[in-house]
Amino acid sequence: MQSVLREMMLQDIKTQISSLPKLENHNNGDYHFSMVLEEPPKSHWMFSMPLNKLYIRMNKTFNIDVKFKTKMPIQPLNLRAFLCFVKDVSGPVLRCQNHLSTDPIKANQSMRESLLRCENPNTTYCGTSDGKSIGERYSVLVPLNMSRSSQHSGGLVRQTLAFSFSCQNSCFGRKETCLVFCLENSNGDILGQQVLYLKICTCPKRDRNQDERQLEKTKMRLLSDAAEDDEVDGPNAKRKYRPTTLNDDVKEENESNDSTDILHVPADWQVSRTIDGNYRLVIKCEQKDLLLQSIEGIIEKAAVALLRNPQSTKLHQHANHLLNLKKCALKLP
Incomplete structure (x- = not known):
C-alpha cells in the first residue's frame, strides 16, 4: 500500500513541470526547501515582510539564499527560477522591445531574451517566448552545490545566488508579478517550490x-x-x-x-x-x-x-x- 502511495506522489511531482505554474509554497520532496532574503542596510532594493514582496530597480542585483536538506542517496539538485503573472499564470512574461533593442547581441540569445538574469556562471537559460508550462517558459536553471552544509544553518545546505531583471513592471502594463523558485532533481522533478512577489520599479522605497x-x-x-x-x-x-x-x-x-x-x-x-x-x-x-x-x-x-x-x-x-x-x-x- 505504501509503495502505491509513493508512486502516486512521485507521479504527481513529475507532472508538475509539464503543467502551468501554481503560486503556492510546498515541499513535496521533503527537502526542507526555502529561500532566505535578508535586506542589507542602504540597499537599492527593498523587501516587504507582510506582503512577501521584493521591490527592486531594473538591472540591479539582489542576493538570495537557497536552503535545503541533503538526503541519501545524494542526487544532483538544481534551482529553477522564473517570472509569472499573479493573475494570469499562463501568460509568458517577456522583455519589451524597447529594452531588448538596446541590449547588445550576445552569443547566448536565450539569455538576451530572458527578463530574469542570474550571476552564477553555470546558469542555463531555458524556454521559449511562447512557453506556458514550467518546463517550457523562460527560466534560469542553476546547479546547486551539495557540499555547503554547516551547523550554523542547522545542518542544511545554504547557497547564495545573485539575480537581476532586464525590464520592469511598467513594460508589461504594470501587471503584478512574482518570482517562482523550484527545487528540482536531474530528471526535472519538482521537489519544492517557493513564491516571492515582485515589483521591478524606479523607486522601490x-x-x-x-x-x-x-x-x-x-x-x-x-x-x-x-x-x-x-x-x-x-x-x-x-x-x-x-x-x-x-x-x-x-x-x-x-x-x-x-x-x-x-x-x-x-x-x-x-x-x-x-x-x-x-x-x-x-x-x-x-x-x-x-x-x-x-x-x-x-x-x-x-x-x-x-x-x-x-x-x-x-x-x-x-x-x-x-x-x-x-x-x-x-x-x-
Whole structure:
C-alpha cells in the first residue's frame, strides 16, 4: 500500500513541470526547501515582510539564499527560477522591445531574451517566448552545490545566488508579478517550490511604503466593516485596532522546518481536510495574548490576499469570519 502511495506522489511531482505554474509554497520532496532574503542596510532594493514582496530597480542585483536538506542517496539538485503573472499564470512574461533593442547581441540569445538574469556562471537559460508550462517558459536553471552544509544553518545546505531583471513592471502594463523558485532533481522533478512577489520599479522605497499603507487601509476597512455589523457592549466597544508588530524573528518563518526532521505536534492540535475539500485547523493556546496574536496573523494574511484580489467574495467572507473569531476571542475571560 505504501509503495502505491509513493508512486502516486512521485507521479504527481513529475507532472508538475509539464503543467502551468501554481503560486503556492510546498515541499513535496521533503527537502526542507526555502529561500532566505535578508535586506542589507542602504540597499537599492527593498523587501516587504507582510506582503512577501521584493521591490527592486531594473538591472540591479539582489542576493538570495537557497536552503535545503541533503538526503541519501545524494542526487544532483538544481534551482529553477522564473517570472509569472499573479493573475494570469499562463501568460509568458517577456522583455519589451524597447529594452531588448538596446541590449547588445550576445552569443547566448536565450539569455538576451530572458527578463530574469542570474550571476552564477553555470546558469542555463531555458524556454521559449511562447512557453506556458514550467518546463517550457523562460527560466534560469542553476546547479546547486551539495557540499555547503554547516551547523550554523542547522545542518542544511545554504547557497547564495545573485539575480537581476532586464525590464520592469511598467513594460508589461504594470501587471503584478512574482518570482517562482523550484527545487528540482536531474530528471526535472519538482521537489519544492517557493513564491516571492515582485515589483521591478524606479523607486522601490516609495512603492513599498505605498503598498504597505494600502495593506493597513485594507485591514482597517475590514475591521470597520465588521464593527458596523456587530455591536459590542462593554469596554471592548472602544477597543482600537493596533497593527501587529513584525520583528526580526519573522525572518525565520521560512526556516521553521530546518532544525529537525520530526514534527512535534501536541495531541490536541489538529490539521485535517474536511469531506467538502476545505481545511480545518485546531490549536490550543495557554495564554489569551498568544491566541489573539495567532488570529491577527491570519487576518493579516487574509488582508494581503484581499489586496491582491479585492473582488473575491470568498476572501471577503473568509476575512469577516476571522474578524468575528477575534471578537469572540476578545470576550473570553
